[in-house]
Amino acid sequence: MSKKARERLYMSDTHDIDESMGAVMPILMDCDKDEDFSEGMDKVGETLPILPLRNMVLFPGVAMPIFVGRPKSMRLIREAxxxxxxxxxxxxxxxxxEEPGLDDLYPIGTVAEVLRVLEMPDGSTTAILQGRKRMALHSLVDTEPYLNGAISLLDDQPAGKDDREYEALISTIKDLTIKMIEAAGDPPRELVFSIRNMQNTMYMLGFACCHIVANPDEKQELLAIGDVKNRAYRLLFILNREYQLIELKTSIQMKTHEDINKQQKEYFLQQQMKAIQEELGGNMNDIEIRELRAQAKKKKWPKEVGETFEKELAKLERIHPQSPDYSIQSQYVQTIVGLPWGTYSRDNFSLTHAQRVLDRDHYGMEKVKERIIEHLAVLKLKRDLRSPILCLYGPPGVGKTSLGRSVAEALGRKYVRVSLGGLHDEAEIRGHRRTYIGAMMGRILQNLQKAGTSNPVFVLDEVDKVGSDFKGDPASALLEVLDPEQNTTFHDNYLDIDYDLSKILFIATANNLNTISQPLLDRMELIEVSGYILEEKIEIAMRHLIPKQMEAHGITKGTVRFHRNTVRAIIDSYTRESGVRALEKKIAKIMRRLARKIASDEAVPAVLKVDHLREYLGPVEYTRDKYQDNRYAGVVTGLAWTAVGGEILFVESSLSRGKSAKLTITGNLGDVMKESAILALEYVHSHAAQLGIEESLFENWNVHIHVPEGAIPKDGPSAGITMVTSLVSTFTRRKVKSNLAMTGEITLRGKVLPVGGIKEKILAAKRAGIREIVLCEENRKDVEEINQTYVEGLTFHYVADIMQVIDTALLDEKVKD
Known part of the structure; x- marks a missing residue:
């Protein structure tokens, strides 16, 4: 375009004004479609006057105004x-x-024509330049009166005439240019129209590079690209990035504006609501306080509680509703009025009903049921009794937690359960002080508020798993809760008013008493919930677990029936536990397989028998020891208690020649069993003559005592008489009586001591085919407590001395070697 071309000037704020030379406004010029702006380039020599600019880059075809401030630049502009x-x-x-040298200038620039020089009213000079062609600056040949440099012209590599991709690029650049101009303000319609209808692609590309891209380094990068199509791609990338940034800024501004509008709207609505409420006779605060007073009139609380409530409510009235303290005070007052002061549910004193509910929900547990019925009987007679603190302890899965719900139903009380496992913050029990942000009551009063009564059945689950750290010791905080002498005036830090917990029936559950502190144990009545025996597990499965799992898996009652022998096989071969949790999982697994078959229209057995278990549960997982014959001397059957029930184990002993007597003990035994083995050998040695054993055997023979299944740790005091019997049998070669087992500890004097776990041991012996059992005389009372149906077919030998054990267990017949 010649200098006589029509010029159209438009203002924009896309450039910062520099104090010496800078952009004032972009100029959009009308130009022909095919004009290349290189007119007069043949007159350009090897040197050219150099005009340095600050923070701006000129592109071929683009007209741009600049401020001229430096003397050398002023002289050059006017002369040019x-x-x-x-x-x-x-x-x-x-x-x-201020005085740039060659190293201070970019090597790529533009040959330009000075279209006009304007003297501004304030004394400054503005020049309008139009780029002609790209050039490379090689060196500066002169610096006075202005810069002169050695240059060479650079040719652009244009896109093809019918390059549709290039046309699409320019069209996209036009759209983004218009969007960015519109985002910066309200541009003249003529400017937008001219850009949209611009036919000269080179000029459009240069205009966008010069005036839309803000970063001078990126402008210089674009000017250095000789391939026009590549320059367009790079420009499009930069424009996309900049436009996304503009959109993000706009979005942030809109969100902030919307938040302010929302706050203003809420403020005006609150003011209007306040005015309406005042017309109706009071504001929201007055209404809330009237409601609190109305609720307080219905409460049966002590006089001092009422006085405290009125004092705190008066304090609430004095606080301004917009104050942060208002919500804190309001929450506290609502907490006071929300607690069930003096509200008690009526107990159901029907002992028959209580017994029926307990028997319906739990099979066995006779001691626990008896204790609950006793408590209900005393309560029925006295009508005013401090509830006891019961602690049910035993292995997992025996129904300790679920028992609490049944007790609540039997008494007609509300049921509350709190899990204390992993609790390590004292404030969880006693609450936080009101000075803390987010303070609240402890779990005890929170659950009473939910229950709505002051005498629920309150189950404290997993009390043995309470921890402690720098936040305090919750177990110590429980001392006040679980002490019948102290819990009449339980003090919660948040409530700061004494509360009576004495009417609550607390039931704590635990697996291991060793981890509970002694003061806490002393405050509870301990009731052992031992593991279930095989017969009890069968009954529980038939009455409760199978119907429950059939309903849970959508299987209609009567579709399939479990044979009792099948349940027995599941318990014996697929579970190893004291409770019934694993048994329920196995039954659920069977139900899933049955449900899949029923849903697939496959045939299912009407009665599930033992033969079907491999298909539904896979191979047998556990095998129990069975009694072995008495062909070998020194092999005696003992009885052991484990966490998963009773087991039989074999104690074996043998002799081998050696220069000096040595005792070897194997079988992964604990310290107590090792001591029993040493004690047994010493007893046999000291009574050798009485037992008919030659003294020389102890000097020239090594003794080896072994308990099979060495991978399983074994410990405990109940194998003493078994080891003595095994050693005597080995030394004398006398046979052990067939189908006989024993359990008991001994002293060095030969006295037999009682042991625990008798019920589980006896049932294990019966399952293994044992017919006679040797026990300490003091264990007779334990046998008498067992249901007689479980001990039918067994003969018990009660002994007080080890000699009685030997006379009972060993035969006069000797083993043939």
């Missing part, structure tokens, strides 16, 4: 305008440099 000569325009790398 008068003499109609071209100048080389390059951008400075650092805008702060």
């Amino acid at each position: 305008s008068q003499r109609k000569i071209l100048v080389g325009v390059v951008c400075q790398k650092d805008a702060e440099v």
